[in-house]
Amino acid sequence: GQNIDQPTEMTATEGAIVQINCTYQTSGFNGLFWYQQHAGEAPTFLSYNVLDGLEEKGRFSSFLSRSKGYSYLLLKELQMKDSASYLCAVRDLDTGRRALTFGSGTRLQVQP
Amino acid sequence: DTEVTQTPKHLVMGMTNKKSLKCEQHMGHRAMYWYKQKAKKPPELMFVYSYEKLSINESVPSRFSPECPNSSLLNLHLHALQPEDSALYLCASSRGGGEGPGNTEAFFGQGTRLTVV
Numbered sequence: 001g002q003n004i005d006q007p008t009e010m011t012a013t014e015g016a017i018v019q020i021n022c023t024y025q026t027s028g029f030n031g032l033f034w035y036q037q038h039a040g041e042a043p044t045f046l047s048y049n050v051l052d053g054l055e056e057k058g059r060f061s062s063f064l065s066r067s068k069g070y071s072y073l074l075l076k077e078l079q080m081k082d083s084a085s086y087l088c089a090v091r092d093l094d095t096g097r098r099a100l101t102f103g104s105g106t107r108l109q110v111q112p
Numbered sequence: 113d114t115e116v117t118q119t120p121k122h123l124v125m126g127m128t129n130k131k132s133l134k135c136e137q138h139m140g141h142r143a144m145y146w147y148k149q150k151a152k153k154p155p156e157l158m159f160v161y162s163y164e165k166l167s168i169n170e171s172v173p174s175r176f177s178p179e180c181p182n183s184s185l186l187n188l189h190l191h192a193l194q195p196e197d198s199a200l201y202l203c204a205s206s207r208g209g210g211e212g213p214g215n216t217e218a219f220f221g222q223g224t225r226l227t228v229v
Contacts, residue, residue, distance in 0.1 A: 102154035
């Protein structure tokens with residue numbers, strides 16, 4: 001099975017940079033995803049990593065190290081609307097899974 | 113069109129009722145999923161359909177019965193639910209059902225908020 005860990009809560013200041021870490025253990029790794037979820041809404045896709053390295057998409061970047069079972073999501077120039085939960089999710093093939101398994105999520109509070 | 117549409121948005125049902133949740137996508141995705149999400153918890157996988165066939169059932173009680181009538185539609189039939197089944201039920205879809213990288217980004221619907229009384 002999978003074991004996905006991320007911090008429960010983080011607080012940051014508007015305009016700053018925040019890094020949300022995720023560690024995972026899985027036998028058939030086939031991709032790591034980051035989703036953003038505002039309260040009461042559906043998760044929305046932010047980024048995808050399957051190879052080691054950094055993927056940049058505007059204010060959001062995501063990094064993956066497969067050997068360390070580690071990823072982070074970097075949010076730059078924080079805005080108030082970035083207050084949300086950020087979900088790390090892993091796709092694992094070995095157990096026949098094709099779906100994503102989610103970590104418990106990190107609730108980010110952006111303060112003025 | 114990157115939309116997954118779920119109906120209804122809200123549903124209140126009694127423990128003896130039978131109801132259905134509906135999900136629709138027109139992105140040509142061949143994998144569709146049902147997730148259950150309790151408050152302040154991550155989505156938990158319930159069912160996976162790949163090419164209209166049930167490929168994963170995560171030990172979900174039989175009072176939840178999925179159905180995939182065609183490649184665009186996914187239903188979840190509910191019968192004799194318990195109050196603890198109250199949650200947000202999320203439908204998602206992704207391209208293909210295979211293993212290749214880059215084809216597994218899942219798009220989520222807005223969910224059905226279910227309350228069992």
